[in-house]
Amino acid sequence: MENDMLKELKEAVLERISPKPEERAYLKEIAELLVKKVELIAFSMDLKDISANLVGSAARNTWISGTHDLDIFIMFPEDASREELEKKGLAIARKIAEESESFEERYAEHPYVNMRYRGFDVDIVPCFRVDSAACIRSAVDRTPFHNEFVKKNIHGLETEVLMLKQFMKGIGVYGSELRTQGFSGYLTELLVIKYGSFDNAITSACEWQPGTYIDLNSHGNIQHAEPLVVVDPTDPKRNVAAALSLDKFCMFIDSCRKFVHSPTGDFFFSKPKVPLTDTELLERFKARGTDFIAISFKTPDVVEDVLYPQLYKMELAVAALLEEHEFKVLNKGSWSGQETVIVLELMASTLPALRKHRGPPVWVHKHAESFKDKYENAEDVFTFYIENGTYVAEVYRKYPEARSILKDRLTSCSMGKQVSSAVKKGFEILVGNEILCIEDISFKLFLSIWPKR
Amino acid sequence: MENDMLKELKEAVLERISPKPEERAYLKEIAELLVKKVELIAFSMDLKDISANLVGSAARNTWISGTHDLDIFIMFPEDASREELEKKGLAIARKIAEESESFEERYAEHPYVNMRYRGFDVDIVPCFRVDSAACIRSAVDRTPFHNEFVKKNIHGLETEVLMLKQFMKGIGVYGSELRTQGFSGYLTELLVIKYGSFDNAITSACEWQPGTYIDLNSHGNIQHAEPLVVVDPTDPKRNVAAALSLDKFCMFIDSCRKFVHSPTGDFFFSKPKVPLTDTELLERFKARGTDFIAISFKTPDVVEDVLYPQLYKMELAVAALLEEHEFKVLNKGSWSGQETVIVLELMASTLPALRKHRGPPVWVHKHAESFKDKYENAEDVFTFYIENGTYVAEVYRKYPEARSILKDRLTSCSMGKQVSSAVKKGFEILVGNEILCIEDISFKLFLSIWPKR
Numbered sequence: 001m002e003n004d005m006l007k008e009l010k011e012a013v014l015e016r017i018s019p020k021p022e023e024r025a026y027l028k029e030i031a032e033l034l035v036k037k038v039e040l041i042a043f044s045m046d047l048k049d050i051s052a053n054l055v056g057s058a059a060r061n062t063w064i065s066g067t068h069d070l071d072i073f074i075m076f077p078e079d080a081s082r083e084e085l086e087k088k089g090l091a092i093a094r095k096i097a098e099e100s101e102s103f104e105e106r107y108a109e110h111p112y113v114n115m116r117y118r119g120f121d122v123d124i125v126p127c128f129r130v131d132s133a134a135c136i137r138s139a140v141d142r143t144p145f146h147n148e149f150v151k152k153n154i155h156g157l158e159t160e161v162l163m164l165k166q167f168m169k170g171i172g173v174y175g176s177e178l179r180t181q182g183f184s185g186y187l188t189e190l191l192v193i194k195y196g197s198f199d200n201a202i203t204s205a206c207e208w209q210p211g212t213y214i215d216l217n218s219h220g221n222i223q224h225a226e227p228l229v230v231v232d233p234t235d236p237k238r239n240v241a242a243a244l245s246l247d248k249f250c251m252f253i254d255s256c257r258k259f260v261h262s263p264t265g266d267f268f269f270s271k272p273k274v275p276l277t278d279t280e281l282l283e284r285f286k287a288r289g290t291d292f293i294a295i296s297f298k299t300p301d302v303v304e305d306v307l308y309p310q311l312y313k314m315e316l317a318v319a320a321l322l323e324e325h326e327f328k329v330l331n332k333g334s335w336s337g338q339e340t341v342i343v344l345e346l347m348a349s350t351l352p353a354l355r356k357h358r359g360p361p362v363w364v365h366k367h368a369e370s371f372k373d374k375y376e377n378a379e380d381v382f383t384f385y386i387e388n389g390t391y392v393a394e395v396y397r398k399y400p401e402a403r404s405i406l407k408d409r410l411t412s413c414s415m416g417k418q419v420s421s422a423v424k425k426g427f428e429i430l431v432g433n434e435i436l437c438i439e440d441i442s443f444k445l446f447l448s449i450w451p452k453r
Numbered sequence: 454m455e456n457d458m459l460k461e462l463k464e465a466v467l468e469r470i471s472p473k474p475e476e477r478a479y480l481k482e483i484a485e486l487l488v489k490k491v492e493l494i495a496f497s498m499d500l501k502d503i504s505a506n507l508v509g510s511a512a513r514n515t516w517i518s519g520t521h522d523l524d525i526f527i528m529f530p531e532d533a534s535r536e537e538l539e540k541k542g543l544a545i546a547r548k549i550a551e552e553s554e555s556f557e558e559r560y561a562e563h564p565y566v567n568m569r570y571r572g573f574d575v576d577i578v579p580c581f582r583v584d585s586a587a588c589i590r591s592a593v594d595r596t597p598f599h600n601e602f603v604k605k606n607i608h609g610l611e612t613e614v615l616m617l618k619q620f621m622k623g624i625g626v627y628g629s630e631l632r633t634q635g636f637s638g639y640l641t642e643l644l645v646i647k648y649g650s651f652d653n654a655i656t657s658a659c660e661w662q663p664g665t666y667i668d669l670n671s672h673g674n675i676q677h678a679e680p681l682v683v684v685d686p687t688d689p690k691r692n693v694a695a696a697l698s699l700d701k702f703c704m705f706i707d708s709c710r711k712f713v714h715s716p717t718g719d720f721f722f723s724k725p726k727v728p729l730t731d732t733e734l735l736e737r738f739k740a741r742g743t744d745f746i747a748i749s750f751k752t753p754d755v756v757e758d759v760l761y762p763q764l765y766k767m768e769l770a771v772a773a774l775l776e777e778h779e780f781k782v783l784n785k786g787s788w789s790g791q792e793t794v795i796v797l798e799l800m801a802s803t804l805p806a807l808r809k810h811r812g813p814p815v816w817v818h819k820h821a822e823s824f825k826d827k828y829e830n831a832e833d834v835f836t837f838y839i840e841n842g843t844y845v846a847e848v849y850r851k852y853p854e855a856r857s858i859l860k861d862r863l864t865s866c867s868m869g870k871q872v873s874s875a876v877k878k879g880f881e882i883l884v885g886n887e888i889l890c891i892e893d894i895s896f897k898l899f900l901s902i903w904p905k906r
Contacts, residue, residue, distance in 0.1 A: 250814075354742055363663060388699065
């Protein structure tokens with residue numbers, strides 16, 4: 001990468017994403033206010049040995065201008081009971097929520113409260129204050145250790161993190177939710193600590209391969225199967241990149257190479273996508289010459305981290321069901337809004353009436369005879385003959401149309417609990433242009449970039 | 454098999470196929486006449502040590518009434534030159550042919566003469582009189598040894614041979630020509646010698662398996678890969694059943710089981726087949742829902758034993774070409790009359806415009822880059838993306854229609870010399886109902902029993 005150009009580009013990007021002093025000051029003010037509030041409420045509830053802590057990117061100065069997320073952890077003593085933590089933690093958070101614009105109780109391993117507070121997206125999360133990340137009692141207990149490690153090592157590299165995060169956002173690989181399966185903020189920070197700079201991280205990633213192994217503390221002690229392994233500096237058993245999918249890993253490598261070759265601002269700020277019109281979509285379908293089929297049902301009331309793994313599972317199960325009946329699946333994807341839609345693109349959604357059903361070799365006397373008895377003179381058999389040493393019955397295909405298999409057999413597919421029960425409540429099959437009946441603009445966008453995800 | 458019923462059935466069959474005394478006497482008279490003629494002509498040409506011999510089923514009393522084939526072998530001394538044998542042998546045969554109704558010179562390893570002589574189909578074949586079948590100089594030299602072996606062992610079993618031959622004819626597995634790939638007359642005789650009777654041969658065959666090994670002299674000395682091995686009693690290295698295909702082997706087993714279960718005359722005398730009308734054929738095509746495609750060309754002027762292996766080879770090559778382009782071939786077959794037609798039945802004769810072209814894994818840097826350079830922004834690429842770690846380019850299918858592949862690429866298929874040159878002179882592609890343009894009634898019959906052979 002040419003240095004001058006790159007320097008200019010970096011400055012331009014940082015100008016847009018680096019928080020200005022006032023924005024910083026305001027965030028700091030609100031964060032301190034919330035921390036103080038938690039401690040005061042705990043005090044008023046007569047709870048001892050409780051502290052509040054700002055964690056996450058806000059605490060590390062690695063947040064991008066405009067993203068106003070605050071993670072406040074209420075730290076309970078290690079010997080507190082789980083029940084106490086949940087009950088008291090929630091009570092404190094609820095108390096603060098009283099002053100919020102809106103709030104919601106959410107459930108991960110523990111309950112926590114998410115709220116809109118003076119324009120900030122605030123999570124107030126109870127956790128145990130343990131001695132080391134190795135003895136955590138709940139997954140969230142790890143966060144304060146991550147916070148500590150990053151704060152200790154990131155000094156002077158904050159803008160490099162901003163650059164890398166924004167790059168990943170721009171190319172669509174940022175976020176470790178189960179929907180995205182990309183890079184988490186913590187992972188991004190560790191990569192910058194490892195490679196020392198944005199430039200270096202990008203250049204190094206060009207040569208990544210599945211099995212790339214990064215262990216800042218050289219303390220990793222187990223094997224991992226994921227494409228990228230970044231051993232958690234606070235826990236030798238944990239791969240920070242465990243959620244990263246092979247395709248997101250590859251998309252990152254791919255974009256790094258492109259960026260090294262010709263660095264531009266477009267990598268950081270993807271252009272807003274405008275969906276194609278129905279006429280354009282119809283033209284595109286026609287040009288492809290394939291057959292689209294979709295299953296739509298009411299979106300179950302669960303968080304995305306529960307929903308998306310079940311949708312991905314459903315895609316696989318539905319594709320397998322269709323392939324089992326000789327329908328060739330070219331692409332598949334899922335979209336979720338008010339309703340949820342699984343879309344499959346097939347070579348053809350109808351097949352010939354006739355299917356060749358191959359029996360046992362003629363010389364396997366007993367099996368051959370019973371196959372023959374069953375089919376040779378059956379009413380719905382086209383022909384019966386010997387080919388390559390086995391009996392063949394040409395029978396009527398049970399499902400010459402993909403639509404009818406799905407109607408009959410969809411509910412027997414393995415799809416995960418909530419999706420399965422949503423589908424059982426009712427679903428619709430849309431074939432070909434019928435898909436365009438789904439009016440949601442974001443669904444149209446999903447179709448416009450098909451089959452990309 | 455119940456004995457009384459079977460006995461009656463055998464009598465009824467033999468009544469129809471066993472030559473009557475007058476027919477036998479007439480055949481004997483003509484055969485003796487021809488043998489004498491050969492010897493006289495040889496004498497008149499001043500050739501010494503030449504004898505003539507009637508061989509084949511006529512010599513062994515295993516011929517079926519109405520089949521008037523005579524094989525007369527002119528036996529030259531072992532030390533004669535190949536040139537002398539060919540020249541003199543042909544001279545003798547031509548001399549006899551002068552008195553024939555019609556004749557034709559044919560070429561196997563040696564030239565020989567086939568003629569219509571007083572209603573008989575006569576082959577006059579020169580060969581070397583060698584000491585044992587192990588020292589034959591030409592393939593035909595083996596025949597006199599076969600003749601000798603059968604004559605010595607068949608006595609009293611002649612009618613059993615007639616029964617087995619007629620059974621094989623009736624079910625369509627008789628004849629070792631390369632078109633049929635069935636049982637030869639000699640093979641049938643050896644099976645009767647082995648099993649002692651028609652009944653026993655049929656019952657034993659019900660349990661045949663690929664690898665069934667019959668060696669009357671226990672002198673076989675090499676491994677054979679064919680489904681049935683019958684070691685030639687006159688040559689330990691030779692499998693008499695080498696020409697028998699797996700499917701004809703299986704069809705025989707299958708019919709033997711059916712016959713044992715319910716023996717009727719239908720096995721011996723297949724009903725004359727009447728082709729379906731065009732309307733019926735169209736209905737049948739429609740019901741199957743598949744797409745037919747055919748290649749027709751002028752039949753090359755070669756004997757069936759040359760033609761059919763080339764047609765079978767062509768079927769395979771054409772099917773492979775179509776499958777290579779993602780067309781799924783369900784059945785294939787060939788028919789030959791004035792013109793020759795290869796017919797293929799496809800799941801579909803048109804495919805979507807779009808084809809997924811999978812590139813190398815993204816992390817194989819150099820290959821991945823050159824794939825990407827070639828396709829990412831190419832004009833005729835639908836989309837370019839990463840899937841399961843590899844680049845995928847969705848490109849326009851070069852041949853969305855089976856017809857166009859065949860038009861473009863047929864002549865590059867491996868089809869054997871004469872067929873290839875016939876095809877290169879010109880061919881026609883017929884799709885769907887166009888096949889019915891071929892008017893020949895025997896072609897219509899071929900379509901009527903499709904996909905049976």
